[in-house]
Amino acid sequence: MKAAVRYNYCPPDGLTIRELPIPSIRSNEVLVKVKATTISRTDCGVLTGKPYAIRLFTGLFKPALPITGTDFSGVVVARGEQVEQYQVGDLVYGFFDQGLSTHAEYVAVPITKAILKKPEHITFEQAAASLEGAHYAYYFLDKLKLYAGDSVLVNGGTGAIGNAAIQFLKHKQARVVATCETAFVDYLYKQGVDYVIDYTQEDFTQFDEQFDAVFDAVGKSSFGKCKRLLKPIGVYVSSELGPNWQNPLLALAAPLMPGKKVRFPLPFSINKSMQYINELIEKGAFTPLIDRNYLLDDISEAFNYVMSGKKKGNVIIRFD
Template identity: 65%
Template sequence: MKAAIRNEYCTPDQLEIGRIALPRPGDDEILVKVKATTVNRTDCGVLTGKPWAIRLFTGLFKPVRPITGTDFAGIVVDKGNNVDQFQIGDHAYGFFDQGLSSHAEYLAVSTKKAVLRKPENVTFEQAAASLEGAHYAFYFLKDLKLNAGDRILINGGTGAIGNAALQLLKHINVRVTVTCETEFIEVLKSQGAERVIDYQKEDFTTINDQFDHIFDAVGKSSFGKCKPLLKSKGIYISSELGKNWQNPVLALLSPFMPGKKVKFPFPYSIKRSMKFIDELVVNEGFTPLIDRRYRLEDIEKAYEYVLSGQKKGNVVLAFD
């Protein structure tokens, strides 16, 4: 089979499309013919080994998995002796942030991981694109104890995480103000945003408004700059560590600080977030934003585009 392979942490141009033997499913595994996968920001971390902390999970000195890829949607073509929940021919999808070797024509994946039957009402591409961003959005928002009518500002509504967050918040009637570039204003309004700020024309930190919470989904702001926009017990969350790791540090200090706080949630059980997302997808409550599509052979270009920080939602690698 063809797969995107590297043996060291590297840049996209060092990733090679090679031919290797088809994996054989272990007792708890299914063999999946991949129909779609994405190239996402987690993949960029797994490819490059940056930020360094990611190596604690993906291999300290070199990647444990030579094949890249963290999510997939495809068809079960073989299974191990202990697998009851999938039959050959079933459509499956799944995600694992430390790597699934899914940038390949086939993958063998344990059914003990976050792997579910693909909802019938979405395509393989939509299923694969429903996972990474929505998983992080789920965990970044989970601790906010939101109520209908609360107001939240999301910085970066066209990112995979920010766009998923906007859609998740719509379901609990939270009032969302979101930032994006001019071209996407109407798209985000149609997805439920109450107010859209064109970040190329206006700096959101200078607007005359206040929010219960601020979620910087692209990690481009700071607590200090956003503080005036937060109500007295408001919470600031960023998807990035911030300058000098200030966001996790401030989150650790938060219990000792009165008033406005920083939280830095750690996503943990992917099975839990995926179950939540799966139910939303089945009930047509979540439609991932899909940007460009690439072939496996063009994966270098896909990674470069994702690393440019300009993707709108998700970048898909489509097979066939």
């Protein structure tokens, strides 16, 4: 099978496409013929080993898994003797943020990992694109404890995380104000955003409204700059650590701080977020934003595009 391989942490150009044996499966694994996978910001971390903290999970000095890739959709082509939930021919999708070797034509997936049957009405590309950004969006919003009618400002409405967050918030009947560049303003209104700020024209931190929460889904701002946007007990949450790791530190100090607070969720259980995502897909309440798609042979180019910070939603690797 063809797979994208590297034996040391490296930039995208260090990845090579190699011919490798199809993986053999253990008793609790299924073998999946991959139909689509994505290149996400998580994949960039797994490829490069940066930020360095990621190496605690992916291998300290070199990557534990030579093949990159964290998500997949595809068809079960074999199953281990202990596997009862899946049959050969089932269409499945799944994700593991510490690496799952899915940038390959076949992948062996333990059924203890987050894997589910693919909702019938979505494509393989949509299934693969429904996982990484949506998983983080789920955990960041879960920490906010929001109710219908609460208001949230989402900075970065066209990111994989930010765009999933918008759809989850609208499903919870929140009031949503979101930022994006000019070309996507109409797109966000069509998704139900109540007010869209074109960040190329206007500084969102000067917006004249106070929110129950500000979710900086692209981690480009700070608690200090967003404080004036928060109601007296409003919460700031960011997908990034912030300068000098200030977001987790401020979150640790939150119990000692009266009023406005920072939260920094640790998104651990992918099984839980994936159940939620699957439920919303089934209800027609979540459709991932998809940008470009590439063939596996062009994976380095795809990684370079994702690292540019300009992708809109999700970038697909397809297997024709």
